[in-house]
Amino acid sequence: MNVQERFLHYVSFDTQxxxxxxxxxxxxxxxxxxxxxxxxxxxxxxxxxxxxxxxxVYAALEANDPNCPSxxxxxxxxxxxxxxxxxxxxxxxxxxxGQDITYPDGSLCSVQEYPSFLRCIGEDLILTxxxxxxxxxxxxGIAIILTAVEEVIRSNQRHxxxxxxFTPDEEIGRGVDHFDLDRxxxxxxxxxxxxxxxxxxxENFNAAMAQITIQGTSIHPGDAKDKMVNASLLAGExxxxxxxxxxxxxxxxxxxxxxxxxxxxxCEEASLTYLLRHHDQKKFMAQKDFMHTLCETMNQKYxxxxxxxxxxxxxxxxxxxxxxxxxxxxxxxxxxxxxxxxSIPTRGGTDGAMLxxxxxxxxxxxxxxxxxxxxxxxxxxxxxxKMVDIVQTLIKLS
Ligand SMILES: [Zn+2]
Numbered sequence: 001m002n003v004q005e006r007f008l009h010y011v012s013f014d015t016q017x018x019x020x021x022x023x024x025x026x027x028x029x030x031x032x033x034x035x036x037x038x039x040x041x042x043x044x045x046x047x048x049x050x051x052x053x054x055x056x057v058y059a060a061l062e063a064n065d066p067n068c069p070s071x072x073x074x075x076x077x078x079x080x081x082x083x084x085x086x087x088x089x090x091x092x093x094x095x096x097x098g099q100d101i102t103y104p105d106g107s108l109c110s111v112q113e114y115p116s117f118l119r120c121i122g123e124d125l126i127l128t129x130x131x132x133x134x135x136x137x138x139x140x141g142i143a144i145i146l147t148a149v150e151e152v153i154r155s156n157q158r159h160x161x162x163x164x165x166f167t168p169d170e171e172i173g174r175g176v177d178h179f180d181l182d183r184x185x186x187x188x189x190x191x192x193x194x195x196x197x198x199x200x201x202x203e204n205f206n207a208a209m210a211q212i213t214i215q216g217t218s219i220h221p222g223d224a225k226d227k228m229v230n231a232s233l234l235a236g237e238x239x240x241x242x243x244x245x246x247x248x249x250x251x252x253x254x255x256x257x258x259x260x261x262x263x264x265x266x267c268e269e270a271s272l273t274y275l276l277r278h279h280d281q282k283k284f285m286a287q288k289d290f291m292h293t294l295c296e297t298m299n300q301k302y303x304x305x306x307x308x309x310x311x312x313x314x315x316x317x318x319x320x321x322x323x324x325x326x327x328x329x330x331x332x333x334x335x336x337x338x339x340x341x342x343s344i345p346t347r348g349g350t351d352g353a354m355l356x357x358x359x360x361x362x363x364x365x366x367x368x369x370x371x372x373x374x375x376x377x378x379x380x381x382x383x384x385x386k387m388v389d390i391v392q393t394l395i396k397l398s
Contacts, residue, residue, distance in 0.1 A: 001150075003384045006143035007126070011135040014086035017078035017169045024178055025055035025078070025168035033077050037166055040146065045153050046164075054178035057166040061149065061159070068160030071395055072189035073149075074351055074362065075141030076170030079133060080373040089129040092381075096125050101376075103130030109376045116195065116370035120380040127378045134377040136369025140384055141192035142166055144367060148391035159395050161186065167351055173313050175351040181360055188326040190394075191352035194366040196342070197383045197390065200330040202321060202363040203345040204353045205256070205277040206284035207313040210291045212238060215305050218268040232265035234298070234305060235272055239263075241294055242274075254279045254345055256287060279316055279345055314349040317356040317363070327363050333394035337386065365390070 001009070013033040018026045025031065034055050041049045041059035049059045057077075063070065079085035091104065098121040101109045107130050111117045117125075128134045145164050152159055163186055167175040170193075194201050216231025242258055244250075251257045256278030263272050274291070278284040288310050295308040321327075331341040352362035368383025 001147070003143050003147040003388050004126070004381050006147055007136075007140055007379065007384065008090060010139035010142055011088050011090060015078050015135070015168075016081060016085045017172045019081060019172040024174065026172060026174070027078075030055055030077055030168040034166065034168065037077070037142065041164070044146070044150050046149075050183070052178065052180065055168045056179060057164075058180070058183045059164050060183070061153070061162040063160045064156075065158040065160065068158055068398060069187035070161035070163070070185075072163045072165065072184050072186035072360075072362075073145045073391065074165045074167065074184075074189065074191045074355070075145055075193055076138045076167045076175050076351060077142065078168050078171050079135045080137065080171045082373045083133040083375060084131075085133055085135055088132050088135060090126050090134060091129065093125045093127055096120055096123055101127070103127070105130045114371055114376050117378070119196070119370070120383065123380040123382040125378050125380055128375055130375050133373060133375060134369070134379065136367060136377055136379040137372035138170070138193045138367065140367035140369040140379050144192055144384055144387040144391060148388045148395070151388065151392055152395055157396055162395060170351050173349070176354045176358070179355065179358070181355075181358060184355075184360060188329055189352075189355065189360050189362040190326065190330065191350045191355075191362055191364045192367055192387070192391070193350050193352070194346070194364045195368075195370050195372075196344070197366040197368050197386045198334055198339040199342050199344050199366050200327050200334065200363050201344055201346045202324070202327050203279060203318040203343070204314070204316055204349045205279060205347065206281060206316050207349055208276045208284070208288060209261075209311050209313055210274040210276055210288075211309045211311070212272040212274070212291075212295070213307050213309075214238070214265070214270040214272075216266075216268050216270065218266070228267065229302065229305065230267045231270035231305075232267065234302060235263060235265050235270040238272060238294070238298060238306070241297075252347075256280070256283055258287065276310075277347070281316065281319060314353045315357055317353045317361075320356050321361045323361070326361050329397060330363060330365060330394060332397060333390050336393050336397075337389050339386075
């Protein structure tokens with residue numbers, strides 16, 4: 001199968017993860033793709049294929065030249081919770097001309113709003129029908145990795161040990177919770193979970209989630225004078241005190257933000273969930289301090305009404321990497337494939353960030369898919385093919 005066929009096959013599986021689930025993987029349906037990938041890896045000729053009790057697929061191909069370094073590639077099977085990943089109806093737009101795109105349901109996608117389309121002029125794009133996400137994040141990564149390894153096996157090129165891993169639940173931050181690093185003991189490891197194919201990304205956010213709970217006092221509204229304390233109104237007051245221009249919609253590049261992810265409330269009780277994100281470690285700590293200080297301030301005005309609980313999620317890989325050898329190696333492969341490598345700070349996190357935290361330096365490569373987590377997600381067939389070349393070249397480098 002070529003990379004396009006593989007990709008179209010994988011996106012026919014609904015693999016959405018679910019943060020509210022307590023199981024691993026978080027959804028039963030991720031097992032279906034996991035088992036499919038196990039079968040495919042076995043058929044392709046991997047020497048050892050394993051599906052862990054937590055739904056992680058590992059496959060290893062032994063070296064045919066002991067002088068070549070060992071390499072690991074990781075991609076995730078699940079799709080984001082923002083939009084359905086079921087019943088995806090992909091269609092191909094050939095020789096994209098750079099104009100706004102009309103979807104089958106009649107909606108129009110403006111390239112001014114979604115400029116990543118302009119990176120793909122003249123190429124063949126795989127798009128959604130405008131009602132679901134596509135799943136390029138990260139089924140394009142899986143398709144690229146397996147197509148490249150298949151090509152390595154077919155061409156009998158020299159290679160070191162190659163290990164691939166496909167994880168569930170990356171989108172809900174649990175991709176490597178049960179990851180077996182012993183199975184992934186390689187010289188150079190990569191996630192294939194980005195956008196641009198010329199990019200090697202090794203900077204990501206420091207990330208935490210802040211949960212604010214607010215206790216109100218509920219009483220019949222008719223008898224409420226000087227007694228009722230409406231928790232939902234207090235939640236509104238909290239929101240008003242947050243920095244107005246530090247939201248995802250106001251920030252870019254290395255600017256951090258506070259993202260109000262969820263709010264719920266009655267008179268009796270309310271809660272707010274914020275994501276805190278910053279590339280800079282000091283500023284990230286200041287974000288956490290800000291939440292604690294605001295909680296104290298609010299409690300001074302409304303005693304014992306507010307509580308904040310902050311949970312760390314992941315750290316910036318750049319601060320944790322032992323060295324940049326894996327990055328430099330990927331840059332060499334990109335150059336060898338005729339592109340000028342770039343490194344763009346990721347405004348998110350990857351499994352690789354958490355693997356790096358566990359001691360396995362793991363920068364992120366592109367997939368040629370863009371506009372992730374939304375209905376205008378798409379991938380370029382030529383860029384996926386380019387990524388297959390890049391991964392294959394990376395395996396070939398001595
Ligand atoms: Zn992803």
